[in-house]
Amino acid sequence: MRQLTISLGPERAGEVVSFITGTPPSTAVRVNPFKTEDFPAQFASGTETYSRWGRLLPERPEFSLDPLFHAGAYYVQDASSMYLESILPEMRRMRSASPEGAFAVLDLCAAPGGKSTHLLSMLREIPGSFLVSNEVIRQRASVLCGNISRWGAVNVAVTNNDPADFQQLGKYFDVIVVDAPCSGEGMFRKDPEAVAQWSEDNVRLCAARQRRILADIMPCLRPGGLLVYSTCTFNPAEDEDNTRWLAASYGLEVADMRHFYPGDPMAGEGFYMSVLRFPGDGGKSSEIRKREKLKTGQYMPFKEKVPWVDDGTALYRRGDRLKAFPADAAAQMQALETVRGLRVLMSGTAVAEVIGGRGAGSGVKPVLLPQYSLIQSAVYRRGSLPEVEVSLETALAYLRRDSIRLSGVPSGYVTLTYGGIPFGLVKNLGVRCNSLLPPSMRLRTV
Ligand code: SAM
Numbered sequence: 001m002r003q004l005t006i007s008l009g010p011e012r013a014g015e016v017v018s019f020i021t022g023t024p025p026s027t028a029v030r031v032n033p034f035k036t037e038d039f040p041a042q043f044a045s046g047t048e049t050y051s052r053w054g055r056l057l058p059e060r061p062e063f064s065l066d067p068l069f070h071a072g073a074y075y076v077q078d079a080s081s082m083y084l085e086s087i088l089p090e091m092r093r094m095r096s097a098s099p100e101g102a103f104a105v106l107d108l109c110a111a112p113g114g115k116s117t118h119l120l121s122m123l124r125e126i127p128g129s130f131l132v133s134n135e136v137i138r139q140r141a142s143v144l145c146g147n148i149s150r151w152g153a154v155n156v157a158v159t160n161n162d163p164a165d166f167q168q169l170g171k172y173f174d175v176i177v178v179d180a181p182c183s184g185e186g187m188f189r190k191d192p193e194a195v196a197q198w199s200e201d202n203v204r205l206c207a208a209r210q211r212r213i214l215a216d217i218m219p220c221l222r223p224g225g226l227l228v229y230s231t232c233t234f235n236p237a238e239d240e241d242n243t244r245w246l247a248a249s250y251g252l253e254v255a256d257m258r259h260f261y262p263g264d265p266m267a268g269e270g271f272y273m274s275v276l277r278f279p280g281d282g283g284k285s286s287e288i289r290k291r292e293k294l295k296t297g298q299y300m301p302f303k304e305k306v307p308w309v310d311d312g313t314a315l316y317r318r319g320d321r322l323k324a325f326p327a328d329a330a331a332q333m334q335a336l337e338t339v340r341g342l343r344v345l346m347s348g349t350a351v352a353e354v355i356g357g358r359g360a361g362s363g364v365k366p367v368l369l370p371q372y373s374l375i376q377s378a379v380y381r382r383g384s385l386p387e388v389e390v391s392l393e394t395a396l397a398y399l400r401r402d403s404i405r406l407s408g409v410p411s412g413y414v415t416l417t418y419g420g421i422p423f424g425l426v427k428n429l430g431v432r433c434n435s436l437l438p439p440s441m442r443l444r445t446v
Pocket of ligand 1: 162
């Protein structure tokens with residue numbers, strides 16, 4: 001109570017405290033439009049959120065025991081954070097006013113991937129768009145990679161960089177989202193540690209760090225671009241004061257600024273979000289020229305027909321990897337990998353390993369071996385590999401990397417589905433199956 005009284009004043013703090021002490025933490029999910037347009041049956045009793053893909057649930061299911069969760073059919077996310085979707089109409093407007101070149105979005109503080117997966121769902125509606133999903137802490141960046149590849153979009157690169165590392169790109173991004181590390185007052189109900197660690201000193205430290213992060217990334221926003229600044233805390237020093245400081249320091253217009261407290265309709269644990277517009281539009285064409293000057297990487301267009309990917313997918317070979325990129329943003333995404341100091345952990349989708357067939361006129365056809373990320377991807381052509389719907393028990397055994405046996409199924413590569421959604425890839429040897437699930441994605445809890 002003392003912490004929230006300092007941050008919010010006695011009246012608002014009283015309301016928030018009585019709500020968070022008297023009710024269990026909220027739970028919400030956001031379904032993945034790359035995989036399903038429907039809400040899985042178990043979310044039927046959920047209620048509306050700020051996202052058309054979101055549902056606030058009456059109680060928390062055991063997500064780790066649901067194969068659909070591992071298939072990336074939905075993401076578990078705080079309901080208040082889904083307010084991010086309010087920027088979609090503005091992104092659409094920006095895109096139609098400026099349709100040339102690729103539309104580049106940066107999620108600067110991205111792990112574990114809530115905002116990034118949400119942005120990817122939104123960017124399906126923005127032609128020529130791609131997302132750079134960045135996380136400065138290496139271990140958290142690995143978790144981010146897992147969640148991003150589960151989501152299935154091809155127009156995304158994951159980087160592991162400090163905000164200042166992006167400055168060499170110049171005014172590169174159309175939209176930048178800074179979901180900053182904060183004092184976490186919105187975590188008080190879920191995490192007693194957050195209460196114990198709270199102090200006025202820490203609030204001051206967080207506010208100063210947030211300003212450093214914002215100052216480091218501002219040189220990368222193009223004129224006419226959008227900056228979203230958010231936290232999961234309530235105090236004005238980290239929220240409104242920082243938004244006003246940012247607007248005043250860089251000449252940005254505040255287009256939206258909102259607090260969500262526990263107990264608000266459709267809200268979860270609490271969130272703060274502001275949207276700022278960088279005035280001007282004239283810089284766009286010179287910015288595009290600058291972007292195009294970035295050298296492209298060592299990707300070779302791959303012309304052979306690959307039966308497992310949808311028609312129209314842009315495929316490129318790099319070494320022994322075959323990767324899918326969005327045709328209208330491939331060059332920009334590949335160029336990022338050549339920028340010195342940018343650590344690109346993942347870009348596009350690895351669909352296959354390629355063996356042999358290098359060099360024009362060699363006459364040798366390359367051999368392709370499908371990769372696990374293929375069946376997670378939106379470009380996977382359903383039915384191009386034999387598919388088998390498995391029971392809950394078999395699905396969990398697969399996810400634990402226990403050995404499984406399939407009967408009445410052809411030998412060779414087979415996709416496993418649960419609830420009709422692909423979640424597994426095996427090589428069926430008849431007597432047993434070799435799993436292509438990466439060990440890092442193994443289910444460890446049961
Ligand atoms: N956006 C994420 C989501 O929706 O799932 C949550 C991000 S969390 C609130 C803030 C992230 O900022 C953390 O992953 C943290 O590792 C990262 N971070 C910490 N210090 C940072 C810094 N100095 N610069 C950039 N990011 C930082």
